Amino acid sequence: MSEAVFEKMATLLSSKKGINKELISIDSSFEELGLDSLDSIELIADLEEEFSVNIPNTELQGIKTIRQAVDGLSKAMQ
């Protein structure tokens, strides 16, 4: 499931923010990808919608990397 979440995330970042998919890795930080706090909230909201889950606000605010986002969404899906 984590791979599917990562793939969806990379696709969204590519289509909505114009980020080259090849530059997106599981270890990328949002800052490295040029995403500010509002961009990351928007991204995670899209993924919450896609996977029909909710990440608690307190957890969302701590998500600064792709890996943390993938883990957070995967955990919410369990």
Place this chain on the structure above:
Amino acid sequence: MQNRRVVVTGTGIVSAIGMNSADFWNSIVECRPGIGPYDSSFADQIRFKNGADIKNFDASNIISKDDRDLMDRFTQLAVVAAKEAVAHAGISFNEDNAYQTAVVCGTSIGGVHTQEQSYFDLYRENKTRVHPLSIPKTMPNGAASNISMQMGIKGPVYAISTACASSNHAIGNAFWLIRNGVCDQAICGGSETPFTYTFLKAWEAIRVVAPDTCRPFSKNRQGMILGEGSGMLVLESLDAAKKRGANILGEIVGFGMTSDASHITKPDQKGAEQAMMMAMKDGSVNASQIGYINAHGTGTLVNDTMEVAAVKNVFGDHANHLSISSTKSLHGHALGATSSFEAIATIMALKNGILPPTANFQEKDETCDIDIIPNASKEKNIQYAISNAFAFGGLNAVLAFKKWEG
């Protein structure tokens, strides 16, 4: 401290009669209204079919995609107009002047397109969440805040919401900030985007929108026509403008505002009269010096009759020697943005010696027996003019302008 003089050095406009100040003014001079069928998928569900909306608006060459994503349509229009005004003024903002510059923007309803989308998602689509940026896109200060961010302006930045007088209040506030020495320059005006399904339904329900077009002061007038857009002005202290060798377009000399405290929609003649007199007093202008009035002139039966009666009371015999017109007959009633259009039209009238017409006029109304410049602009050099705004809620705001003669 002596009051400082305040001048206009730049204008920007996005409207149905021109996507920049020059085209806007040409449409006025040539009396070409921007009123026609409005562009929407739901027009067949609204009783009135005409408006003065902006077709095919695209800010992609002016605002980056990342920035546009943070902006409702009303904010995008405001930013585009502000950028034109700043380029027109030839001014830039940096650490030396950022804190001495204000942004004051009027809007009646703010980011209604974003709000509408949220309603649609929740109530119609049964979604469980709305766009995460719905709050910053909807907030009425979105235009003012985004202009300050785009320009690097760090002084007083705020929004004013006084329905259809919002822009006059915004321009008047900015004028006073500069005159009183709080700031040296300001971007001010207004923005409005009322063409959403729920908002048009609300205007349909209140029964003041004309089925055909806007005919101010005409006996067969049937109401107002909604408009859309943004007008922005760059104001500067005269000293600041001269210091940088700015091209001065006109001068703001007075601002008056009153509240009717009587009825939420029906205008009170006394409140309108007092606002006009306060604006002239504030600018040390005698009534006999006024050559032109840009009327509130909505094209409703009640407003136009009241406004002409108020003008006759305030100006007495001089009412027979001045001209009045309603440019709403051209650009529509853009609510919180409309008096920004009218302020710019008034400044251009003084500058060019051409008085704007009242378009779509057909039939004389004895209750509006005054020169309303019917259907064709008029060449006339004048020294002073006022621009009226009388809003729902009984809020009146009037600006007084002077021709700039160097």
